[in-house]
Structure formats: C-alpha cells, structure tokens
Amino acid sequence: MFCINCGHQNQKEARFCGGCGQAMGKTGRTGWMIAIAIGCLLVLGGVGYGFSQVLGTGDARTVSHVEPLSEREPAPLNEAPEASVQKAETPPPKEKEKTQVIQETLPRVFTIFTESGLGSGFLYAKGGLIVTNAHVVAGYTDVVVRNSDGKDAAGKVIGISDKYDVALIRSDAYRNLQPLRAESIETPIGTEVIALGSPTGLENTASIGYLTGLNRDIELGFIYEKAYQIDAQIDSGSSGGPLLDAKTGKVIGINSLIMTDNRRFGFSIPLYTVTPLIDSWVKNPMTERQVASVFGVYENYAVADSHDDETYYDDYTEFYEDGEGGEDYYPESAGYFDPDHLEDFIIEFRSTYETALYYEEFHFIEDFLLPGSSAYKEYRDYFKEIADQGMHFEFYENVVTDLTIQNDTALLSTYETFNFTNAEGDERFYEKEKVYEVLLDEEGYYRINRVENK
Structure with a gap:
C-alpha cells in the first residue's frame, strides 16, 4: 500500500507509513470523499447535458437564455406566428x-x-x-x-x-x-x-x-x-x-x-x-x-343651388293639398280669429305637445301658451312632475268638434285619444273631451289661455 503523503510503499497490514510516519487510516477516508465529490460532479454534468439535448441545443449554458413560457406569445396550432400577424392586419377589400x-x-x-x-x-x-x-x-x-x-x-x-x-x-x-x-x-x-x-x-x-x-x-x-x-x-x-x-x-x-x-x-x-x-x-x-x-314665410328667395322644376313643385303641392302636411297659420291669422287657422293651431299644438312629452321638454310648447296664464303654469308644472319618470305617450286622435268665437276669445272643443305607459310598463287608454280657450296676444298671435276637461 502506498502512502498518499510521501508515496512510500508499506506493507498491507501497516497502520503507519514507514517513510513519513502518518497514520495510514486517514488516507482511505479522504480518498473516498474525493471520489464521491468527483462522482457527483459527473452526475450533475450529465443531467445538464441531458436538459440541453431535450431543449434542442448541444450546449447546457444556453438553457438560462430561454424565455419563460409564461412570457412568450403562443403561436396558433399548425400556423407560424408570422402568418398569424399578417392575416390579422389584412383589411377587407376597400370597395366592399x-x-x-x-x-x-x-x-x-x-x-x-x-x-x-x-x-x-x-x-x-x-x-x-x-x-x-x-x-x-x-x-x-x-x-x-x-x-x-x-x-x-x-x-x-x-x-x-x-x-x-x-x-x-x-x-x-x-x-x-x-x-x-x-x-x-x-x-x-x-x-x-x-x-x-x-x-x-x-x-x-x-x-x-x-x-x-x-x-x-x-x-x-x-x-x-x-x-x-x-x-x-x-x-x-x-x-x-x-x-x-x-x-x-x-x-x-x-x-x-x-x-x-x-x-x-x-x-x-x-x-x-x-x-x-x-x-x-x-x-x-x-x-x-x-x-x-x-x-319671410313663402316669399320668393333666389338661390343658386336648388333644382327648380315643375315636377318637384307638383310633388310638394300635391302632398299638402292631400292633407298630409300642415298649413302655416301664423301670417294670415295675426290680429284676428280665422276658424280654419284656429283649428290648425290646436292640432299643431297637440302634435308638438306629443313631441314635448317624448323629450320631456316644456319649451317645445311654450310659444303656444299665453305667459302667466293658468294653461302656462299647469303645463310647466306637469313637465316638472313627469321629468325622468320613464313615461310614454302615444296620441291617436285629435279632432276639433266645436268652435265658438266671442269677440277677443275663441273656444275650441276637442275629442282626443291617447295611450299612456308608465315606468313599470302598465298601459292605459284614455279618451278625453277638452275645451281650449284661445286669446290674441299683444302682437295678434294665438295663445292658449286656459284648458278644461268637459
């Protein structure tokens, strides 16, 4: 047995080295520890090489540069990432x-x-x-x-x-x-x-x-x-x-x-x-x-860009002569009561009133009412009351059934029907007969002063 310290050859059963005097037992333990350490290094090196081969590289050092899977954009199955990007950015045909x-x-x-x-x-x-x-x-x-x-x-x-x-x-x-x-x-x-x-x-x-x-x-x-x-x-x-x-x-x-x-x-x-x-x-x-x-209403107005033709004039006049459109009642009615224009005035008011209810905007009908009158106050307060309540009105009939003119006052009786739906979706149909009291204001225009139910 050779001494690990001095290399002297000793007998197999010797406990101490004949050359340097060191105990022969320490040599065996230290050698085993060195052998185990070398073996561990070889095993770890083999594992590292194995990982590098699984990941497709021959050098274990490249493993540390691979991105974590959670941070990489996955490519669609059976499609390269580049092809996916090009497909998403291609716009539809412009003509379509x-x-x-x-x-x-x-x-x-x-x-x-x-x-x-x-x-x-x-x-x-x-x-x-x-x-x-x-x-x-x-x-x-x-x-x-x-x-x-x-x-x-x-x-x-x-x-x-x-x-x-x-x-x-x-x-x-x-x-x-x-x-x-x-x-x-x-x-x-x-x-x-x-x-x-x-x-x-x-x-x-x-x-x-x-x-x-x-x-x-x-x-x-x-x-x-x-x-x-x-x-x-x-x-x-x-x-x-x-x-x-x-x-x-x-x-x-x-x-x-x-x-x-x-x-x-x-x-x-x-x-x-x-x-x-x-x-x-x-x-x-x-x-x-x-x-x-x-x-100025219905006055000729020279314009350079409207297409003038008898055909279009006929389209316009036939539409209104058939009763589909309304009439302008303000110019002819100013200063006195005219039965036809009074009736148009009330019908126009009811039509505008439906729009006002739809938008919950009192100012839509404000110009029809005499300022300070009972009608003005009642309609104004009613719009405040129904604001943001989710109510819906749908008008069906609005017919003037009677007209009486007394000096500076006109009384128009009407028959009106409409459907009312509240915020909960409950519907109710109404039939009402009303009397509108219409006056002439200081400028001679019609204004509603009072409204009563018959």
Whole structure:
C-alpha cells in the first residue's frame, strides 16, 4: 500500500507509513470523499447535458437564455406566428367597405322638397331631426321629406340661420330612426370621401372622391368658414346632403356649393364648425314665427343651388293639398280669429305637445301658451312632475268638434285619444273631451289661455 503523503510503499497490514510516519487510516477516508465529490460532479454534468439535448441545443449554458413560457406569445396550432400577424392586419377589400357605408347611410339621407325646388338632408339627431342647407328651405316653414324608399312625410323647419348656410328640420315620421354618426374634429386633406344626395333630382346618388383642400373661406350670400374642397361630384340638388369619411362612415360635412365655371370641385361645410349652432336648435327649437322672421314665410328667395322644376313643385303641392302636411297659420291669422287657422293651431299644438312629452321638454310648447296664464303654469308644472319618470305617450286622435268665437276669445272643443305607459310598463287608454280657450296676444298671435276637461 502506498502512502498518499510521501508515496512510500508499506506493507498491507501497516497502520503507519514507514517513510513519513502518518497514520495510514486517514488516507482511505479522504480518498473516498474525493471520489464521491468527483462522482457527483459527473452526475450533475450529465443531467445538464441531458436538459440541453431535450431543449434542442448541444450546449447546457444556453438553457438560462430561454424565455419563460409564461412570457412568450403562443403561436396558433399548425400556423407560424408570422402568418398569424399578417392575416390579422389584412383589411377587407376597400370597395366592399364603401358599399357597406353607402347601404347603411342611405336610409338616413333624404330629399327635401319646397315649392321652389329641392335639396338634400340627413338625419342628425334622434327625434327625426334632419340637417340641410338654409338655402334649400329659405322662405318656408313646411317642407316635404322623402326617404330612400320614395315615401314622403311632412317636415317643419325648426332652425335656420341667415348668416351660415345651415337649417334644421323636424319630421316626426323618422323620430325613431337612429341618426348618423358625426365627426367632431377637422378631417385631414387627402381623406377619401363619399357625397350622398339628390343631384339634379337623381335621388339616392353616391359619388366618391377625395378631400382636396382645407380652410376655404367663402362669402356668397352666406358665410362659409374653413370649407372643405372636394372632387366628389355634386350638383344642384346635392345641397344639404352629407359628406362622409369613406372608411368610418361618419358625417364630416354638409355639401353646399359647386364652382359654376369648374364643376370638378365642390365645397362642403365642415360639420364640426356648425355643430354648436345646430345643437342649440335641437335643445331650443325656433318657433314658426321665428323661422318666418328670418326670410319671410313663402316669399320668393333666389338661390343658386336648388333644382327648380315643375315636377318637384307638383310633388310638394300635391302632398299638402292631400292633407298630409300642415298649413302655416301664423301670417294670415295675426290680429284676428280665422276658424280654419284656429283649428290648425290646436292640432299643431297637440302634435308638438306629443313631441314635448317624448323629450320631456316644456319649451317645445311654450310659444303656444299665453305667459302667466293658468294653461302656462299647469303645463310647466306637469313637465316638472313627469321629468325622468320613464313615461310614454302615444296620441291617436285629435279632432276639433266645436268652435265658438266671442269677440277677443275663441273656444275650441276637442275629442282626443291617447295611450299612456308608465315606468313599470302598465298601459292605459284614455279618451278625453277638452275645451281650449284661445286669446290674441299683444302682437295678434294665438295663445292658449286656459284648458278644461268637459
């Protein structure tokens, strides 16, 4: 047996080394410990190599650089990650997008008829509120609104400006139709656009182009500020129609003008520039007298962009002669009582009253009532009482059954039916006979002073 310290060869049974004198037993224990340590290192090295081979690398040191599974984006089965990203980012065909935008928008675009011509308009807000150009309806309070299916309905101008070429129409026939979405900021030049309307009377027309210019300030009877310049084709009769962002479908402008010497370019009022004005009419509609005072009711008004034709005149007059529309009673009735106009006054009041109940807005009917009268106070208090109660009214009949004129007072008896639904969904049908006491105010206009149930 050799001594591990000095290498001296000793006899097998020797307990101490004959060369250095060290005990021979310590040598065996230390050697076993070294052998065990070397063996452990070999085992760990083998495990590390094994892990590296399982993970697909020949070097165990690369294991520490592999991302934890929880932090990696999993790839779809049987598909490389790169292919998945490319598929998600590929947009639908552009032509299909435009087709969808046009199809969804057309039911909310209208042709507007007056005695002097026609224009276009679009549904701006709930309640059948339609935006058009002021020059389309200038001089009129009652118009005909035709939808994309060719159906006509009555419309009333409830907002109009003599400075900006914008007007607002209310048509109860479309009050439950969802309005178009409006863009609230400036649209960048180069945006692809769609113009909808009735150029030269060709209803349901859509033309595609680009927004080719910004901030065109024009004064032509009206003031057009920051107007959009477009190359989408528009013509007489397009006025008041919507200009859409071709990708989002939002209304970005109101088509208003064309260049007479170069019809390749048209101009549209940026919707965001007139939104505050339109919203003021939505919240506080102008009365018929206020609208009439802007241009004068049923007076001729020269406009350069409405399509004048006997066909459209006939469409307008036939609609109202058939009794589908209302009559303007204010100018002829001022200063005295006229039986026909009194009846129209009460029917118009009831129609407006239904709209006021729908929006829970007393100011809709305020102009029909004599300030300080019992009728004024009762209706005002009633609207406060029903506010936010979730009530619903649906009127059916409103007939004037009797009319008596006594000097400066008119008494109109009516038969009215309506359905009432409360917040819990309980319905009840009502039949009522009422008497309306109508007076002439200081300016000679009709005002309701008192209402009584028979």
